[in-house]
Amino acid sequence: MGLVVQKYGGSSVADAASIRRVARRIAETKEAGHDVTVIVSAMGDTTDELNDLAHKVSPNPPGREMDMLLTAGERISMALLAMAIHDLGHEARSYTGSQAGLITDSAHGRARIIDITPGRIQSAIADGAIPIVAGFQGVSHDSKDVTTLGRGGSDTTAVALAVALKAEVCEIYTDVDGIFTADPRAVGRAHKVDTISYDEMLELAAVGAKVLHLRCVEFARRFGMPIHVRSTFSNATGTWVVADPTEGGTMEQPIISGVAADLNDAKITIVSVKDEPGVAAAIFRALAKAGVNIDMIVQNVSAQATGRTDVTFTCPTADMARALQALFDARDEIDFETLTSDEDIAKVSLVGAGMRSNPGVSATFFSALSDAGVNIEMISTSEIRISVVTSAAAAPEALRAVHTAFGLDADGEAVVYAGTGR
Ligand code: ASP
Ligand code: MG
Numbered sequence: 001m002g003l004v005v006q007k008y009g010g011s012s013v014a015d016a017a018s019i020r021r022v023a024r025r026i027a028e029t030k031e032a033g034h035d036v037t038v039i040v041s042a043m044g045d046t047t048d049e050l051n052d053l054a055h056k057v058s059p060n061p062p063g064r065e066m067d068m069l070l071t072a073g074e075r076i077s078m079a080l081l082a083m084a085i086h087d088l089g090h091e092a093r094s095y096t097g098s099q100a101g102l103i104t105d106s107a108h109g110r111a112r113i114i115d116i117t118p119g120r121i122q123s124a125i126a127d128g129a130i131p132i133v134a135g136f137q138g139v140s141h142d143s144k145d146v147t148t149l150g151r152g153g154s155d156t157t158a159v160a161l162a163v164a165l166k167a168e169v170c171e172i173y174t175d176v177d178g179i180f181t182a183d184p185r186a187v188g189r190a191h192k193v194d195t196i197s198y199d200e201m202l203e204l205a206a207v208g209a210k211v212l213h214l215r216c217v218e219f220a221r222r223f224g225m226p227i228h229v230r231s232t233f234s235n236a237t238g239t240w241v242v243a244d245p246t247e248g249g250t251m252e253q254p255i256i257s258g259v260a261a262d263l264n265d266a267k268i269t270i271v272s273v274k275d276e277p278g279v280a281a282a283i284f285r286a287l288a289k290a291g292v293n294i295d296m297i298v299q300n301v302s303a304q305a306t307g308r309t310d311v312t313f314t315c316p317t318a319d320m321a322r323a324l325q326a327l328f329d330a331r332d333e334i335d336f337e338t339l340t341s342d343e344d345i346a347k348v349s350l351v352g353a354g355m356r357s358n359p360g361v362s363a364t365f366f367s368a369l370s371d372a373g374v375n376i377e378m379i380s381t382s383e384i385r386i387s388v389v390t391s392a393a394a395a396p397e398a399l400r401a402v403h404t405a406f407g408l409d410a411d412g413e414a415v416v417y418a419g420t421g422r
Contacts, residue, residue: 002168007039007158011175012232013077014044023084030090035125039135039158040081042073063108067148074134082132091129097137104138104147111147116164155216163223170225173232175417178239179211181258184414187403191410195245200257200353203385207349208262233417255354256406261395262347266320269312272337275302282334290326292319296380317343346395349387368405374398
């Protein structure tokens with residue numbers, strides 16, 4: 001039987017008992033005749049705690065040292081997991097990202113994988129051992145320093161290694177039974193979906209569904225690696241993320257695959273800019289130079305009398321201060337009256353491949369929001385997504401209302417086995 005890559009998130013290895021449970025699960029896979037390679041995250045909240053500790057020591061820790069610190073979390077869990085597997089009579093060998101051949105660029109805290117040379121992993125597998133690889137870390141090709149792929153990056157390590165090792169499947173183990181039509185912590189009536197396409201999963205991951213790292217889905221799509229998202233705490237089949245969920249069956253895709261809310265964005269309005277060519281270019285050039293990631297953009301119709309208009313955009317809250325500064329610095333060129341900003345917003349999104357061919361989706365979506373008394377501040381769409389900006393306070397109600405309006409509510413409450421969604 002073929003190779004299975006399994007990734008266990010932080011809540012699956014939060015304490016000694018959980019590590020022993022995961023070890024049994026890995027041993028069972030091996031005993032069923034598969035080769036197994038395991039990717040592991042740091043235990044529980046370790047990464048957050050190390051992050052907090054760093055900021056107590058230094059207000060602005062250097063990226064190189066941050067990566068050295070954070071990667072320690074995965075070193076702890078990988079060694080402990082290897083020990084627990086040994087006790088079950090199997091040979092397990094732990095490897096750092098660097099030892100596993102994960103070669104990245106040098107962008108500390110958000111490094112990109114540029115090559116994978118998994119020779120040591122392949123020899124371990126050939127020896128009949130179970131390699132345990134530290135998630136979310138690699139080594140820079142030029143500086144040779146240790147890097148991290150960004151928060152949640154272990155999923156990407158797992159898919160990348162699965163591709164490099166030509167695995168049959170990449171299994172992502174988490175604390176819920178799979179991918180749900182909404183975060184079951186926010187919408188109790190969310191239901192698990194059996195299959196979902198890479199495209200839908202990409203949209204969901206991009207708009208705040210936390211179950212999979214965005215880059216892991218991009219990677220899987222590019223190389224056609226099937227992902228099976230499932231629970232560490234049960235043996236139930238989870239959700240398969242594949243190219244075409246309808247393939248091989250006669251089933252039609254459901255119109256909607258899920259709803260999600262993202263609370264990590266802020267909204268900035270540039271009040272009273274001239275409505276003439278070059279203004280938007282000046283605004284977004286200034287923001288690009290400051291490295292601000294823009295999401296939605298709206299320009300109002302200009303008032304006849306003044307020939308002036310407002311431009312509103314959203315960006316990660318973490319970029320907001322930088323964005324405001326960059327706009328002030330370019331004030332002479334852009335020529336605006338004032339800037340306003342709001343951190344207490346949410347982006348509520350509806351995703352589904354069936355939107356392409358089913359009329360009335362927007363009508364149902366906006367009626368549900370209006371019936372729930374939710375005020376909409378901005379709207380954006382893609383072929384398979386509708387997103388609106390609302391106040392942060394309105395987001396939970398907006399999610400529930402839309403979920404119900406599209407008939408997504410399950411009969412019973414969704415099971416959440418642990419609390420964090422890692
Ligand atoms: N431990 C890292 C984090 O918490 C990586 C991961 O879990 O994917 O972000
Ligand atoms: Mg995760």
